[in-house]
Amino acid sequence: MQTETKTSVDQIADGNGGRITVLRFSGDISSSSHDALLGIYQTVSKSQPVLLDFTKVDYINSSGIALVIQMLMEANKNEQKIAAFGLTPHFQKVFTMVGITKYAALFQDEAVAKASI
Amino acid sequence: MQTETKTSVDQIADGNGGRITVLRFSGDISSSSHDALLGIYQTVSKSQPVLLDFTKVDYINSSGIALVIQMLMEANKNEQKIAAFGLTPHFQKVFTMVGITKYAALFQDEAVAKASI
Amino acid sequence: MVNLIGKPVELRVPSRMGYEKVAMGTAASVAKLMGFPDDRIEDLKTAIAEACINAIEHGNHLNENLSVGVTLSAHDDSLEVTVLDDGGGIAKAPPKPDIDRKMHGEEDPRGMGMFLIQSLVDEAEWVKAGNGKASYVRLVIRLDKESD
Amino acid sequence: MVNLIGKPVELRVPSRMGYEKVAMGTAASVAKLMGFPDDRIEDLKTAIAEACINAIEHGNHLNENLSVGVTLSAHDDSLEVTVLDDGGGIAKAPPKPDIDRKMHGEEDPRGMGMFLIQSLVDEAEWVKAGNGKASYVRLVIRLDKESD
Ligand SMILES: Nc1ncnc2c1ncn2[C@@H]1O[C@H](COP(=O)(O)OP(=O)(O)O)[C@@H](O)[C@H]1O
Ligand SMILES: Nc1ncnc2c1ncn2[C@@H]1O[C@H](COP(=O)(O)OP(=O)(O)O)[C@@H](O)[C@H]1O
Numbered sequence: 001m002q003t004e005t006k007t008s009v010d011q012i013a014d015g016n017g018g019r020i021t022v023l024r025f026s027g028d029i030s031s032s033s034h035d036a037l038l039g040i041y042q043t044v045s046k047s048q049p050v051l052l053d054f055t056k057v058d059y060i061n062s063s064g065i066a067l068v069i070q071m072l073m074e075a076n077k078n079e080q081k082i083a084a085f086g087l088t089p090h091f092q093k094v095f096t097m098v099g100i101t102k103y104a105a106l107f108q109d110e111a112v113a114k115a116s117i
Numbered sequence: 118m119q120t121e122t123k124t125s126v127d128q129i130a131d132g133n134g135g136r137i138t139v140l141r142f143s144g145d146i147s148s149s150s151h152d153a154l155l156g157i158y159q160t161v162s163k164s165q166p167v168l169l170d171f172t173k174v175d176y177i178n179s180s181g182i183a184l185v186i187q188m189l190m191e192a193n194k195n196e197q198k199i200a201a202f203g204l205t206p207h208f209q210k211v212f213t214m215v216g217i218t219k220y221a222a223l224f225q226d227e228a229v230a231k232a233s234i
Numbered sequence: 235m236v237n238l239i240g241k242p243v244e245l246r247v248p249s250r251m252g253y254e255k256v257a258m259g260t261a262a263s264v265a266k267l268m269g270f271p272d273d274r275i276e277d278l279k280t281a282i283a284e285a286c287i288n289a290i291e292h293g294n295h296l297n298e299n300l301s302v303g304v305t306l307s308a309h310d311d312s313l314e315v316t317v318l319d320d321g322g323g324i325a326k327a328p329p330k331p332d333i334d335r336k337m338h339g340e341e342d343p344r345g346m347g348m349f350l351i352q353s354l355v356d357e358a359e360w361v362k363a364g365n366g367k368a369s370y371v372r373l374v375i376r377l378d379k380e381s382d
Numbered sequence: 383m384v385n386l387i388g389k390p391v392e393l394r395v396p397s398r399m400g401y402e403k404v405a406m407g408t409a410a411s412v413a414k415l416m417g418f419p420d421d422r423i424e425d426l427k428t429a430i431a432e433a434c435i436n437a438i439e440h441g442n443h444l445n446e447n448l449s450v451g452v453t454l455s456a457h458d459d460s461l462e463v464t465v466l467d468d469g470g471g472i473a474k475a476p477p478k479p480d481i482d483r484k485m486h487g488e489e490d491p492r493g494m495g496m497f498l499i500q501s502l503v504d505e506a507e508w509v510k511a512g513n514g515k516a517s518y519v520r521l522v523i524r525l526d527k528e529s530d
Contacts, residue, residue, distance in 0.1 A: 030399070031399065032399070059403065059431075061402070061428075061431055061432065061435060061495075062432055062435075062492070062494040062495040062498055063435070063492060065494060066490075066491040066492040066493075066494065067491075069481070069484055069485070069491045070491050072485065073484075073485055073487070073491070076485060088424075089421070090421065090424035090425070090428070094428060094498065094502075097497075097498065097501050098479055098481060098494050098497070098498070099479070099480075099481030099482075100481065102481055102482075103481065103485055147251070148251065149251070176255065176283075178254070178280075178283055178284065178287060178347075179284055179287075179344070179346040179347040179350055180287070180344060182346060183342075183343040183344040183345075183346065184343075186333070186336055186337070186343045187343050189337065190336075190337055190339070190343070193337060205276075206273070207273065207276035207277070207280070211280060211350065211354075214349075214350065214353050215331055215333060215346050215349070215350070216331070216332075216333030216334075217333065219333055219334075220333065220337055240396045240398065240446050241394075241396040241446065241447070241449060243393070243394065243395050243396070243401070243404055244392075244393065244394040244449075245391070245392070245393050245394075245408065246389075246391065246392040246393075247391050248388045248389040248391070250388065252415055253391070253415070255411050255414070255415060256391055256408060256411040256412055256415065258411065259407045259408055259410060259411030259414075260393065260404060260407055260408040260411070262407060263403050263404040263406065263407030263408070264404055266403070266407075267400055267401070267403060267404065298388050298389065299389070301389060301392075
């Protein structure tokens with residue numbers, strides 16, 4: 001009954017000869033997003049940075065944010081750089097409130113995220 | 118309690134040396150829009166065509182449509198050309214259902230409306 | 235498509251013009267959950283707005299101590315809506331609006347609400363209930379039906 | 383600003399995950415009618431979603447035969463919301479989420495709903511009612527208050 005989360009995995013060039021994995025989410029980020037977030041994260045290379053693209057997400061609840069935190073925990077263990085972009089101003093505020101910005105930078109859009117990570 | 122309707126009156130060139138009055142509505146078009154529609158219409162020149170700009174309107178109900186019909190009646194009496202643009206596909210359909218298109222053409226945007234009226 | 239069958243969503247709004255927009259917002263959210271395409275959601279919103287306006291104006295005579303009740307029941311392949319007021323219901327079905335007669339002043343420029351409701355949804359039925367003390371309109375909009 | 387004081391808007395949704403979005407849609411429509419700015423409407427939507435999810439999950443234990451009740455009362459300068467369930471209410475207030483403890487596995491990654499509610503609205507109060515057979519959270523969001 002909840003809208004499912006769809007995740008597509010992209011590889012982009014970082015402009016310095018390296019590569020970045022981009023996880024592009026669409027739909028909802030909620031308690032039913034376990035596989036779309038943590039399942040997909042398991043499958044990506046741990047040796048290059050990861051960007052989380054929220055541009056096409058319009059609903060995120062606290063259970064969904066908990067899954068994002070679990071992904072950051074995994075990235076932290078793997079000493080992997082991780083950042084996000086495409087959050088609305090409201091969800092940038094919500095992510096900041098819960099402290100996520102201490103472990104993952106939030107960028108306005110893909111260009112800035114790619115240049116900054 | 119209903120959002121009020123705002124109307125601004127513009128004069129534009131028709132590209133052939135003539136002038137067109139554009140009534141630009143915003144807010145709701147409902148039973149409370151009498152002055153914003155019929156009141157404003159009274160004040161405009163009857164010797165040049167009128168375009169109704171619905172681009173910034175997101176709610177129209179049947180009482181509002183009745184006021185549009187009354188405006189078309191006035192224009193008809195004055196033998197004044199009148200047309201509309203900027204309606205969403207949904208409200209284009211609704212205007213077509215009630216037959217308004219027999220008395221006023223509906224155009225996609227201002228450029229097409231200006232060139233066609 | 236996910237199975238939504240279960241208890242209906244119930245809404246009550248005061249009998250004041252403008253509150254039809256709350257019913258529109260609620261109905262749009264239910265229809266979106268059920269997977270209706272955007273154009274059908276627009277059809278539903280206009281139909282529910284017109285039904286609520288009639289309940290507020292003709293059913294409850296703008297008496298703000300009375301509420302308009304809306305129920306939204308999700309079925310397998312359709313959404314069923316009722317809009318309930320405390321009035322006596324419609325006396326007789328209004329004529330289909332005739333734009334030529336309206337333009338020539340032979341017919342009230344109003345009187346398009348029930349026509350729009352019937353045109354926009356798949357089923358519409360007006361029912362007198364509660365021994366003349368209540369009336370409701372029942373609407374059905376189907377998931378598979380293409381927009382006209 | 384137009385005076386909206388009067389009967390509250392009442393909504394009942396089934397205790398199923400996802401239906402919090404119907405409450406969001408209803409609340410957003412009421413707040414829009416009252417003239418709330420868009421950013422405050424977003425705050426309200428998230429607060430109401432979290433309150434409904436808690437009512438569905440912790441209050442009604444996902445029992446679809448139970449409904450979650452939402453009332454929205456428009457006051458002169460504020461919107462008051464209650465979200466009601468059939469459970470016993472919160473046992474004790476959860477700790478403020480600590481991102482460092484979460485990141486080090488010392489705290490459940492969840493447990494942010496009530497914190498978000500409190501952070502996003504102007505007043506939030508959790509109340510046990512009906513002799514342990516009901517509980518509600520009462521939220522107030524003010525019209526004049528700037529978003530933080
Ligand atoms: N809920 C209702 N209760 C009583 N009468 C109604 C109701 N809905 C519609 N009617 C009657 O049917 C007529 C036609 O309604 P409608 O087509 O919506 O146009 P309008 O509301 O503009 O008159 C109304 O004028 C009213 O007399
Ligand atoms: N409506 C409710 N009824 C009963 N318990 C509740 C309710 N809302 C919250 N709680 C309790 O408070 C705890 C914290 O809630 P919250 O901060 O929203 O985080 P989460 O729901 O992720 O655990 C819940 O785990 C639950 O034990």
